Amino acid sequence: KAGLATGGALAAGGAAAQEPDPLITEVQHWAQGFGEGVDATPYGLPIDYESDVVRRNVEWLTADVISSINFTPIHALDGTITPQGCAFERHHSGAIDLPKEDYRLMINGLVDTPLVFTYWDLERFPRENHVYFCECAANTGMEWAGAQLNGAQFTHGMIHNMEYTGVPLRTLLNEAGIRTEGKWIFVEGADASSNGRSIPLDKALDDCLVAFKANGEALRKEHGYPVRLVVPGWEGNLWVKWLRRIEVTDGPVESREETSKYTDTLANGISRKWTWVMDAKSVVTSPSPQSPITHGPGPLVITGLAWSGRGAIQRVDVSIDGGKTWQVARLAQPGQPMALTRFYLDIEWDGSEMLLQSRAMDSSGYVQPTKNELRDVRGLNSIYHNNGIQTWWVKANGEAENVEVS
Amino acid sequence: KAGLATGGALAAGGAAAQEPDPLITEVQHWAQGFGEGVDATPYGLPIDYESDVVRRNVEWLTADVISSINFTPIHALDGTITPQGCAFERHHSGAIDLPKEDYRLMINGLVDTPLVFTYWDLERFPRENHVYFCECAANTGMEWAGAQLNGAQFTHGMIHNMEYTGVPLRTLLNEAGIRTEGKWIFVEGADASSNGRSIPLDKALDDCLVAFKANGEALRKEHGYPVRLVVPGWEGNLWVKWLRRIEVTDGPVESREETSKYTDTLANGISRKWTWVMDAKSVVTSPSPQSPITHGPGPLVITGLAWSGRGAIQRVDVSIDGGKTWQVARLAQPGQPMALTRFYLDIEWDGSEMLLQSRAMDSSGYVQPTKNELRDVRGLNSIYHNNGIQTWWVKANGEAENVEVS
Amino acid sequence: TLGAGPALAERLGLGRPALPEEIAAWDVKVMPDGRGLPVGSGTVADGEDLFSFHCAVCHGEFAEGVDNWPQLAGGEGTLDDADPVKTVGSYWPYLSTVWDYVNRSMPFGGAQVLEPDEVYAIVAYILYSNFLVDDDFELSNENFIEVQMPNVDGFIPDDRDEVELPLFVREPCMTDCKEGVEITMRATVLNVTPDM
Amino acid sequence: TLGAGPALAERLGLGRPALPEEIAAWDVKVMPDGRGLPVGSGTVADGEDLFSFHCAVCHGEFAEGVDNWPQLAGGEGTLDDADPVKTVGSYWPYLSTVWDYVNRSMPFGGAQVLEPDEVYAIVAYILYSNFLVDDDFELSNENFIEVQMPNVDGFIPDDRDEVELPLFVREPCMTDCKEGVEITMRATVLNVTPDM
Ligand code: HEC
Ligand code: HEC
Ligand SMILES: [Ca+2]
Ligand SMILES: [Ca+2]
Ligand SMILES: [Ca+2]
Ligand SMILES: [Ca+2]
Ligand SMILES: [Ca+2]
Ligand SMILES: [Ca+2]
Ligand SMILES: [Co+2]
């Protein structure tokens, strides 16, 4: 591989090069011969050099990799759309292989006519398109007790953000006809866990989608091919994959996933249930432990993501001194309801260490709290819904570490 | 593979099933055993069943596959975002493999200080995020003489739509300092074609981006990794990939790509040059020749894409009778400037044949013309900028054909 | 022409009526009040054998859990402790959840192999391993809802709107928000991040 | 805080000054008025040999094109015909474009191997193959802009705004937009769609 310089090694800040760069003065092979033709990759993958931008799992988190989770490499991404290929996965019985031909969706329970749909039936209903984030309620859960995992991918990577195409759940429920006793729905997947969850009818009739495309193409196998439920702003566990059955019920089923799991035990031993909404949250994705500063003092782009299950992000503040003072960050685009928002703060870094934080505010007026403020309310033993402010300790050499501060 | 029914074979429209579907009454293997674990695909691909949703090229179009083009499978996509993996490619010397370490960007010409940037220098400038379509000026070019290729992928698939992250070109030009004699820029790539194009300074200072991410991740090799130019609303040939050099000039270079190619010869032999803007255009993506109706009469979703280089799509009309009468389609989301817009028309199909058309209107008031209206102005020998209304002849059996109508 | 979604029309007549056998096959959920339970029964003794055969490799002979696999028994009175142990006995509010989950999702890797009587027996054994029933207990659809789950009153509906919004809907501090800042915890000290 | 982009700040001081040798290496563009041409020259005769060696396999010995590869000569007077043949001779407005493109991009698969004198010679030969110069012609940086390109006046700047917008910015017809509709052309009749 040719090259005088590797990352950041070339003098910046207007310093002159000592001698001409052979990467410029010598004709490189890619400027002379052929690259790959248009028949080389009918469906492409990232270039080899980006092989570190992948989903990763944490072995000790779960007993095995089948009922487990992996993490989106948010430290290496920008913008807001998450490519499907590296969007985090959570399965309870593995990612199943379910052909469209073999797909059936049943709606039953307190309905006028219980119905069975094929995949192709679903494609005949009027569709909608929406960009939504999907965050696992356990995202940042390992950090309840304190700073544990060293990287935004691991602390905040149980999230992705895609443009979904699907049929409003209300359309399908309307097709079966909801009886007046119906107050909840229970949704299940076709995998062996079946992962049932109860959802109040209000939400079901509001903005849920029965989705079959994400970012334009068919859902990926690991995201529920051919059909998943989209429950905007609510915890990812409700976004049932390989959606098989929707039952209209008069009450919650109180399934394992809404009792044993996805409930939040407070300091007094009493647990909150039905904590569906994802609170407003943000994180600086770069610089961060996996994305250190390699270029030394001078212009530095601080960037990150913010989101809220209660609506649109309206503002994000960034602190470089651990929360003593804050600056209003620049939003790349106005926040959209229940979708990721990208923020930037462009600074002139003086090369001294920083305690980097970000703080999201949403359209409901909610301001992302500190981790300790959450602990004051909820105690120390929570798992889910950790939306506390994250701190990265960026050292003078540009490396960053996950820390907590007073 | 289990399954009573294949696509659309199950009776719809409330007709009762004769006997219970074994896909429901028998426990399927995916509902019993394990699917794939979270370590199976660090970077995933579409499920095998979608192996037909890929880029395709047309062999006889070009002398070889190196300077050639392939087509986005728009007939099989929905929403607006194009996944990188199946987004069309156009190269003039093949898709080159250029590591970030070896990347250099030069800005020279009529500037105060000619500069050289490394890849990592670019990441230090303030960034923006925007979703833009990129359409090859030759998209639909094969249809100038008449209906030729049977499929939306081939007639309209030289387009994609991504969320870009990059540095405004104006920021980089400002860094070098534009001298007052500077009126144009000339942009080149690092590949062997180098594919130089001239762009007026106004556009360069307006909304062009020097982009390094698309849909959140690093640009794919075939889309210009590590850096490409984004020229919103203007023909794709200007979106130079593997961007190597930007020169500020006092006039256009009149390179091969802006004289021999990408000029438009009128009936009288005189040719238009500098036809950069992509006119408002739309196409029904389904039903279409590659996406026939398989379900018989009854509810039918007609969908397609609309876009304009002059601004945002404001309305799309659909005709099912070859343009005698039109209905206003539903836009999935309000049109955004220089980005794809998805439209839907939900109809009750009576099973008789249709001549399907769509007609885009943009924020400038421009209404997409018929192909014959374009021919009346431009003659029969144009190649580029064919934004005429497309007609699909949908037959009673649901199959569709590319036709032209009186 | 612009708008979030299609108008909610009358029914389109798509899909087909589900047959009773189909609903029976897929609608296996059990509600807290016992609705959905099939007729059947099983004893602790039978449950012990079945659990040993189907479940113990992961959950332990006494439902105490093996390695990282879930523990299903124990943990009484720990919910307000530093490290609560959440099991069927200590945490689960409804017995229906146990029946439903074992029936639909376990054993892990071979779901939906158990017959109703077997599920009754296994659930009886899990109750026994949690000291909630005697060793001669037989669980059936008839006595099902008589079983008292210790933590049945341990749950409240989400009260973040009442408890947290008043705290966190506020004007954010911009300057002089605190006196000093000290690092109180460091991930690299704990050093549990996986290698990349 | 909301807004399309960052404020256009003063210079950030990033990057480094380009060295003259670097600019010389990369800035190879030639403008219509000849600016950018290196000193040099080449004859039709030398060009013929060079073309035969480097170019003829694709473009033909007489620049007439082989198979689907581009034809570089011929087509005079066809621009207003049914199927215009666009070549350097019939279409290209500026000779600078030929020099620039051959120098930067050809031969296809081995770009940037030619020396300036070789490019001059090859361009002279392409002119000759288009009957634009005699067989004893020698092209150099000095006589370069004297060469008359036949189609130099054949281009106008984009006039769609003036010619087409008045036609197409209009109120769209919604009903009774035409009397009858006939299919006038069918792709399956032509049958050129590739297999999938
Ligand atoms: C091969 C390992 C394995 C076997 C065998 C197995 N389980 Fe499990 N069990 C698991 C795993 C893993 C989970 C957690 C799954 C998840 O969270 O998605 C689990 C969860 C459970 C839970 C819920 C625990 C909680 O706290 O939420 C119960 C109850 C349970 N199993 C009962 C059983 C019974 C009864 C059997 C036998 C009939 C059985 N398991 C067999 C691995 C196993
Ligand atoms: C292996 C095949 C091949 C060889 C050898 C080759 N060319 Fe080409 N040439 C091409 C192709 C393919 C194109 C079109 C490239 C594109 O459009 O991206 C082209 C384009 C051209 C054009 C522009 C044609 C137009 O109408 O725009 C010129 C001029 C040209 N070549 C000259 C030359 C010369 C001079 C040489 C030798 C020094 C040469 N070529 C060698 C394949 C070749
Ligand atoms: Ca890398
Ligand atoms: Ca397929
Ligand atoms: Ca035993
Ligand atoms: Ca206690
Ligand atoms: Ca010869
Ligand atoms: Ca003529
Ligand atoms: Co919750």
Ligand SMILES: [Co+2]
């Ligand atoms: Co053009």
